[in-house]
Amino acid sequence: MRALSRQLVALLGRGVVPTGQPIATADDVGLVRGDGCFDAMRVLGGGAHAVVENLDDHLQRFEQSARTLGLAFDSGAWRSLIAEAVAAWPDLPEAVLKLVLTRGPELNPGVPTGFLTITELNLDAMRRARAGITVRLLNRGYASDAFADAPWLLGGVKLLSYAVNAAAKRVAEAHGDTDALFVSSDGYALEGPTSAVIVRQGDRLLTTPTGDTGILDSVTGRQIFARAAGEGLDTAHELIPVSTLFESDGVWLASSIRGVCPVTRLDGQQLRVDHDWNARLAAWGGF
Amino acid sequence: MRALSRQLVALLGRGVVPTGQPIATADDVGLVRGDGCFDAMRVLGGGAHAVVENLDDHLQRFEQSARTLGLAFDSGAWRSLIAEAVAAWPDLPEAVLKLVLTRGPELNPGVPTGFLTITELNLDAMRRARAGITVRLLNRGYASDAFADAPWLLGGVKLLSYAVNAAAKRVAEAHGDTDALFVSSDGYALEGPTSAVIVRQGDRLLTTPTGDTGILDSVTGRQIFARAAGEGLDTAHELIPVSTLFESDGVWLASSIRGVCPVTRLDGQQLRVDHDWNARLAAWGGF
Known part of the structure; x- marks a missing residue:
């Protein structure tokens, strides 16, 4: 870099x-x-x-x-x-x-x-990522409800204690991928080290709920969902099994800096990519 | 403070x-x-x-x-x-x-x-802790084997990303206790935020294994075990169910700075405390 x-x-x-x-x-x-x-x-x-x-x-x-x-x-x-x-x-x-x-x-x-x-x-790197990223699934070690009634785990806090997020990114890069997507120990997609996950099923957009999962409340994700709902799409916060990612009509990692990045390959497997939907989500996210 | x-x-x-x-x-x-x-x-x-x-x-x-x-x-x-x-x-x-x-x-x-x-x-605080501490059990959110095959979780690394450890200590103090002891989501004692746990059963000393549990390799714990074994005691690294803590002949939190602190009360329940054993463990730990 x-x-x-x-x-x-x-x-x-x-x-x-x-x-x-x-x-x-x-x-x-x-x-x-x-x-x-x-x-x-x-x-x-x-x-x-x-x-x-x-x-x-x-x-x-x-x-x-x-x-x-x-x-x-x-x-x-x-x-x-x-x-x-x-x-x-x-x-x-x-x-x-x-x-x-x-x-x-x-x-x-x-x-x-x-x-x-x-x-x-680095605008070159940003443009490349916004055109498409490849992603590695990594187990976060926590069950999807690990943060329920455990305030000392500091779920939802954008902590300076970010070493695991940085290490996950390095491991993904060592696999030849752009980024990681954390999975709960019980098999649900959580979030990227610095991004939220968004999944499309037809005219429906899904993302992982905050709260018991401990994930961060994504500003970009919230904005995309508000605008998508404003255009009549169905949006939902629900636990997303890993298998759903592979069977979906599109997966994105969204963040305030890097933007709304379509995942073109997940754990080495090609995902569906639709350029019109990429453009819609990018615009909703302000990119 | x-x-x-x-x-x-x-x-x-x-x-x-x-x-x-x-x-x-x-x-x-x-x-x-x-x-x-x-x-x-x-x-x-x-x-x-x-x-x-x-x-x-x-x-x-x-x-x-x-x-x-x-x-x-x-x-x-x-x-x-x-x-x-x-x-x-x-x-x-x-x-x-x-x-x-x-x-x-x-x-x-x-x-x-x-x-x-x-x-x-602060010598006063150290002397007080070495005489006895009260401890609160807090769920760490990870199963006892969460770090197996997950190098990105950085198990065993004494990371600067310590905010959860600091938060756990604050939560324990808010309960009126001195310190916390982390428990795995499947019910085993792991380690304190800045210490290892040692349990006595008769002439046998137990501590939690490193590796898949992700806990730190304790320098003081290792020294205590080496000296105890040298005096003919049975020592073992094995997963310790929470119930074992309450039924044991003594529980200590050991660290290089604060020393070998006998746990007098765990989650509000009195534990067995034996002053001769406290003195032995403290001496083995170099305190």
């Missing part, structure tokens, strides 16, 4: 700082325990004309993650910091805005660390 | 740096994805007379964690950094040495971030 070329960094309570300057101390539990949360969305353009896509939805999910972790959250401070950062960002076609909140330094308890980055996206 | 009072920080490839100085950039995937590993051990005393407990064992486990994550590891560089740091550390009764290695900055791929901290231990 080539190094991404441009990045802006800003600290909550302080503003834009030089890129590449260290910002977290050695005792920050975000760093040493992955104890914190994040959220990510696209920035289109920069300066006065920049658009932060679905900012309200992402900020709301970010706040929900923070509150589940018991971290104080100041929505107004985040909005101000985002506005300052985006105004200082150059006019590039696509970038990713990442918001990060950690429980803060262990030696200074009760003072969370908040920061954001805006990073230029 | 009171703030810990003294800390030393040193960077791999650079040496000791001022405490409290930020050391990780905003794009370090150790910070934003918990993508890295750590290990921790006690330092007794400081300067020329300091003893780093079980350094070889911890360094070996740390290297194993790094290699499982595909991170380059230079054992000699770590030993030099540890020697330099310990020499600069004041002569205090007990401190914790933590070694951290992350996959490094996303914008500068292939350059891991390595650092260590030495932090003064």
Whole structure:
């Protein structure tokens, strides 16, 4: 992977700082325990004309993650910091805005660390993925109801503790695939390491329910479902057996950054791909 | 919890740096994805007379964690950094040495971030815990064989992605208990968030096997078992049903920092506590 070329960094309570300057101390539990949360969305353009896509939805999910972790959250401070950062960002076609909140330094308890980055996206890689990806099924080790009555498992929180997601992606790539799709130990499709799964059966769209499954509530998935329902399609949140993926009329992995990517091959097996439906889902997702 | 009072920080490839100085950039995937590993051990005393407990064992486990994550590891560089740091550390009764290695900055791929901290231990809290702890059972959501053939789940790796462990501890404390003990979805004792479980049945000691369970290989647990076996006791690594905990002659949570802590109450139920056995296990564990 080539190094991404441009990045802006800003600290909550302080503003834009030089890129590449260290910002977290050695005792920050975000760093040493992955104890914190994040959220990510696209920035289109920069300066006065920049658009932060679905900012309200992402900020709301970010706040929900923070509150589940018991971290104080100041929505107004985040909005101000985002506005300052985006105004200082150059006019590039696509970038990713990442918001990060950690429980803060262990030696200074009760003072969370908040920061954001805006990073230029590799457009070639994005375009390739939006045209089609190949995916490997990986067992997540959890049953589809593992998160029921287990708040300590932090289901639905976009955690900084993301090492398994990163490892799953590396394993998929080692198999020659683009990405992974997690499967529950009882055989249902869950989510990708950084995406939601959407399945088409005729005029019906399916996705995995949040809640007991522990998966993240996808902003892009929610938007696609709202617009599809608005056009009269049947949409449902229900557990999707792996066999259903192979028998479906289309499978997509949807995320706010990479977009709505049609899965062309799953575990080495070709899937049905319909270009009209790809275009519809991409448009509904804002891509 | 009171703030810990003294800390030393040193960077791999650079040496000791001022405490409290930020050391990780905003794009370090150790910070934003918990993508890295750590290990921790006690330092007794400081300067020329300091003893780093079980350094070889911890360094070996740390290297194993790094290699499982595909991170380059230079054992000699770590030993030099540890020697330099310990020499600069004041002569205090007990401190914790933590070694951290992350996959490094996303914008500068292939350059891991390595650092260590030495932090003064709160001796009062340690002494209280070594005298006895109360523990809450929490379902970890994984079956006892969930990590078989699933290397992407990173079983046995002391990951920076530790948010669930931290959350479990908070939930236990909210119940008025000292700590948690994770249970598999099929009803076996796994490990504490930062400790191994040891159970006594007469002259027999049991602990949970590593491997398919995904639990960490405990340096202290291994040492206790080696010394117990040397004194003729029967020791076994086998799956421990939760009911066995309640019917046993003693349960301990063992870790390199907090020591070998007898569990006096489990899920609100008193357990058998034998002071002679507590003393034996503590001595075998080096406490």
